[in-house]
């Protein structure tokens with residue numbers, strides 16, 4: 001009897017250990033974590049980030065810094081640290097840099113970053129970006145920028161929280177993820193350009209950028225339904241990235257992907273107009289999610305009450321499942337186009 005018991009113990013101990021390691025590596029299904037991204041939480045964050053208290057988040061302003069502190073507090077709450085290679089949540093950008101191209105008397109400002117280290121390929125990094133600056137106060141009116149880009153800002157918070165929960169439960173991403181809240185976008189994509197010139201991780205190890213700028217509203221082209229998102233740039237450098245976007249959407253979110261603005265001949269040139277471009281121009285596969293412009297674009301009416309939280313949630317979930325695939329797949333997306 002004794003012998004058999006010992007043998008059983010050994011067998012069960014072995015199989016237990018084995019099962020655990022299998023579970024830790026099986027990141028095939030993000031559904032559980034995708035579903036932690038909720039309209040209620042996005043709304044809660046956005047009513048704060050896009051409140052009058054943040055004074056329209058003009059680059060370098062007191063209001064923007066206040067919004068930044070709110071973001072950092074959320075990361076601390078969710079136990080998402082700043083990157084190991086950094087000493088704080090800020091990447092400082094001097095006024096001289098922000099005013100170098102066109103002097104607009106901008107004060108110093110900051111990018112904000114948070115980080116989840118990969119379990120298997122920590123040196124390969126996925127960047128998820130959104131700008132947290134907006135246009136400030138004009139004629140005594142606060143321009144709250146709930147859609148532009150409060151929506152992308154809070155999407156990053158929710159995505160980071162979901163990845164942090166996954167990691168805690170043994171399903172952390174295999175590659176590292178950098179959540180990058182950039183500043184100075186409205187004045188010429190300054191924050192993302194600064195990052196691309198002063199990257200924390202070598203650009204050669206940066207596998208992709210997912211950029212989110214305005215995903216909480218709809219445009220007139222989609223008056224009948226908010227179940228869509230414009231996808232811009234995914235296939236410009238990498239067929240893999242495009243295929244991942246399409247496949248993950250088909251599998252998990254089933255949003256109408258609108259590629260109209262991805263046409264290089266589109267006169268709006270949105271591909272060059274948000275922060276992903278500062279990654280794309282360095283050869284990093286990049287995709288930009290966008291709902292198009294609407295009557296409140298860069299107007300004082302861009303308020304949190306006008307956000308369609310169901311659409312914001314679905315689009316955030318789409319970005320999340322794409323990030324999940326990029327961070328966990330065997331090979332990084334291949335650059336096969338110029």
Ligand SMILES: [Zn+2]
Pocket residue numbers: 131148149185213214
């Ligand atoms: Zn924007």
